[in-house]
Amino acid sequence: MKFNLVENAKDSLDHAIENIIDTSRPRDGCLKRVIQSLSHAVELVLKERLVREHPAFVYTKVDQYPTNDALTVTTDLAVQRLERLVGLTLERDDKKTIESSRKKRNVIEHFEFEIPTKEAEVIIGRLLSFIIRFSKEHLDLDWQSELLTNPCWPELKKYSDFWDVHSQKVIDRLYDLDFDECPICLLGSFDIEELQCQLCGHKDAYIDCIGLCKEEFLESLGEEIGNYELCPSCVRADAAAFNHEKY
Numbered sequence: 001m002k003f004n005l006v007e008n009a010k011d012s013l014d015h016a017i018e019n020i021i022d023t024s025r026p027r028d029g030c031l032k033r034v035i036q037s038l039s040h041a042v043e044l045v046l047k048e049r050l051v052r053e054h055p056a057f058v059y060t061k062v063d064q065y066p067t068n069d070a071l072t073v074t075t076d077l078a079v080q081r082l083e084r085l086v087g088l089t090l091e092r093d094d095k096k097t098i099e100s101s102r103k104k105r106n107v108i109e110h111f112e113f114e115i116p117t118k119e120a121e122v123i124i125g126r127l128l129s130f131i132i133r134f135s136k137e138h139l140d141l142d143w144q145s146e147l148l149t150n151p152c153w154p155e156l157k158k159y160s161d162f163w164d165v166h167s168q169k170v171i172d173r174l175y176d177l178d179f180d181e182c183p184i185c186l187l188g189s190f191d192i193e194e195l196q197c198q199l200c201g202h203k204d205a206y207i208d209c210i211g212l213c214k215e216e217f218l219e220s221l222g223e224e225i226g227n228y229e230l231c232p233s234c235v236r237a238d239a240a241a242f243n244h245e246k247y
């Protein structure tokens with residue numbers, strides 16, 4: 001069995017699509033596999049872009065290139081290198097999509113989990129839309145045309161459209177004090193009174209950061225450190241300090 005990065009990513013995308021349109025099996029299992037496969041594809045397309053810049057960039061420690069068993073980058077580090085070393089600019093929403101795909105895949109693979117169907121569909125739409133755009137813009141791969149000729153395209157399009165269609169409608173709410181950005185939709189649709197997103201139904205809670213900032217943040221955005229949680233900016237500060245020591 002031999003797959004290069006692009007073939008491997010494409011295989012994961014195909015696998016996701018088979019599961020999206022498969023109505024013969026329980027829906028929850030299919031959605032779980034779709035999120036896993038799409039997250040896998042995201043990781044691989046990011047790595048492919050690094051490899052095209054230089055094959056060593058895909059290794060956590062670049063000087064271990066060309067050892068085949070050396071550790072390869074996490075998606076976080078891949079994004080960081082794409083921006084700092086390759087000079088690519090990823091939009092804030094795309095970075096959030098990559099981040100949430102990593103988290104969802106992690107809980108699916110290592111913990112008990114519950115993802116409401118609507119949330120799962122929003123995440124799938126964001127991941128699909130990202131993979132198709134990124135592979136076209138940065139890897140010159142036209143996976144979209146192939147999808148367009150897929151007889152199941154209308155079904156697939158429902159997922160990738162959700163995001164685009166709704167983003168304009170609720171974007172104004174970002175300026176409304178009673179609403180916050182939903183960690184799932186990334187739109188200003190999270191009702192801070194009801195603690196629920198009015199668009200995808202995502203429920204969340206505000207907790208206090210135990211890091212330096214001590215500020216309130218939405219629980220699902222944090223990173224668990226033992227029994228405590230750090231807010232995203234303290235996690236980033238922490239990671240930056242850690243990386244700094246290492247190099």
Ligand SMILES: [Zn+2]
Pocket residue numbers: 182183184185186189197198199200201202
């Ligand atoms: Zn939402």
Ligand SMILES: [Zn+2]
Pocket residue numbers: 209210211212213214215230231232233234235
């Ligand atoms: Zn903090």
